[in-house]
Structures are given as C-alpha cells and as structure tokens.
Amino acid sequence: DTEVTQTPKHLVMGMTNKKSLKCEQHMGHRAMYWYKQKAKKPPELMFVYSYEKLSINESVPSRFSPECPNSSLLNLHLHALQPEDSALYLCASSQDMVGGLMREQFFGPGTRLTVL
Amino acid sequence: DAKTTQPNSMESNEEEPVHLPCNHSTISGTDYIHWYRQLPSQGPEYVIHGLTSNVNNRMASLAIAEDRKSSTLILHRATLRDAAVYYCILRDGGEYGNKLVFGAGTILRVKS
Numbered sequence: 001d002t003e004v005t006q007t008p009k010h011l012v013m014g015m016t017n018k019k020s021l022k023c024e025q026h027m028g029h030r031a032m033y034w035y036k037q038k039a040k041k042p043p044e045l046m047f048v049y050s051y052e053k054l055s056i057n058e059s060v061p062s063r064f065s066p067e068c069p070n071s072s073l074l075n076l077h078l079h080a081l082q083p084e085d086s087a088l089y090l091c092a093s094s095q096d097m098v099g100g101l102m103r104e105q106f107f108g109p110g111t112r113l114t115v116l
Numbered sequence: 117d118a119k120t121t122q123p124n125s126m127e128s129n130e131e132e133p134v135h136l137p138c139n140h141s142t143i144s145g146t147d148y149i150h151w152y153r154q155l156p157s158q159g160p161e162y163v164i165h166g167l168t169s170n171v172n173n174r175m176a177s178l179a180i181a182e183d184r185k186s187s188t189l190i191l192h193r194a195t196l197r198d199a200a201v202y203y204c205i206l207r208d209g210g211e212y213g214n215k216l217v218f219g220a221g222t223i224l225r226v227k228s
Contacts, residue, residue, distance in 0.1 A: 004159075033216075042203060042218035043160060056215060090159050105152075105216060107159030 004108035023074040023091030032074040035090040125223040136189040138204030153200040
C-alpha cells in the first residue's frame with residue numbers, strides 16, 4: 001500500500017468554525033508533512049513531523065494547529081481561518097532521514113478548503 | 117535554500133522525447149537534485165533524484181552537468197499522461213534534508 005489518504009476531499013467553513021483535516025498512511029513512514037498550495041502556485045511547506053514530534057514549523061499562524069497522534073495519522077486543526085487561507089492542503093509522508101539518506105515523499109490528493 | 121530556475125512552460129509532441137532543463141548555480145556539495153511532477157487535480161509525485169551521476173528509472177532519466185550547476189530531466193517518449201507541472205528541487209542532504217522547497221516549476225503540455 002503506497003497510498004496517502006486525506007479526508008475530507010472538500011471543505012467549506014466559516015471564519016468562526018473549527019474543523020480538522022485528516023491524513024493517513026500505512027507505509028510505516030515516520031516523517032509526515034503538511035503543505036499549502038494556492039491556485040496556480042507551487043506547494044509551500046507548513047509543518048514536518050518526525051517520529052510523531054514536530055520538527056519544522058515554517059512560521060505558520062497559530063490558527064493552524066497540527067497534531068500527530070500516532071505514526072500513521074496526521075491532523076491539521078483549523079480555527080478562526082481567514083478567506084485568504086482558502087487553498088489545497090496537501091499531506092505527504094516519507095521514510096525517516098536517519099543516516100542522511102534521501103527519501104521520496106508520497107503525497108495525498110489534498111483537501112480543497114474554502115473559507116467564507 | 118538554494119534556488120532553481122526552470123522555464124515557465126514547454127510543449128512536446130506525443131511519442132517524442134522531452135528535455136526539461138533546470139539551472140541551480142548556487143547548489144552546494146550536499147544538495148541532492150530531486151524532480152517531482154504534479155498532474156492536474158493530484159498531489160505531487162516523485163519522479164527521480166540524483167547527486168552527481170546520471171540516473172535512470174522507469175519514469176525518466178536525469179542528466180546532471182559535471183559542475184552540478186544544471187540538470188535535465190528526460191522523458192524518453194512523452195504521452196498525454198505526462199502533461200503536468202514538473203518541479204526541480206534541491207534537497208539539503210544535511211539536517212533539514214526532509215524539507216522540500218518547490219519552485220515555480222515548468223508546465224509541460226503534450227500535443228497529440
């Protein structure tokens with residue numbers, strides 16, 4: 001199984017709502033990632049988890065709160081978002097970086113988020 | 117992060133080879149060259165990577181210049197399914213090697 005699944009596929013939320021995005025992989029990967037992609041732009045890294053610990057936060061606003069409850073799951077909790085946060089949110093996973101070996105990242109199809 | 121420069125777009129005919137260039141003049145000795153592509157309405161997918169030597173896999177070939185300041189992704193026979201945005205990315209082989217920084221990429225159009 002080389003698949004990263006993301007739910008929901010689409011999400012519409014108001015600026016006062018609280019919602020969560022979910023990402024799951026069963027490849028035994030120990031690194032997981034959240035990216036944000038605006039229309040016609042490249043993906044931008046938001047967070048990296050390594051062995052269920054947050055290792056990189058690319059200065060993301062606190063209205064985005066990541067969580068890695070176990071090695072297969074990655075959540076992104078959303079609260080008080082702005083319309084400019086509307087984007088495609090991509091999750092990815094890879095084997096860990098121990099030994100400096102390069103590991104390809106496997107991406108999910110993304111969640112299309114619209115903030116009204 | 118070291119930067120890459122790619123043409124905005126390229127066009128190819130179906131069944132013909134495609135050479136996608138990438139310039140990375142500020143590449144450091146520990147940077148690996150990675151290529152990902154993103155098909156319409158999908159997440160990016162890994163294509164190939166290399167450090168110094170040319171590389172081949174079932175999807176493509178990667179030709180790396182001797183000074184490592186440029187590289188070329190080669191699709192040997194383009195199909196309509198290869199129409200995508202192709203990203204050339206430098207990945208730090210050190211502490212932050214699991215960090216992917218995407219550039220603008222090249223939009224590849226394939227004509228039948």
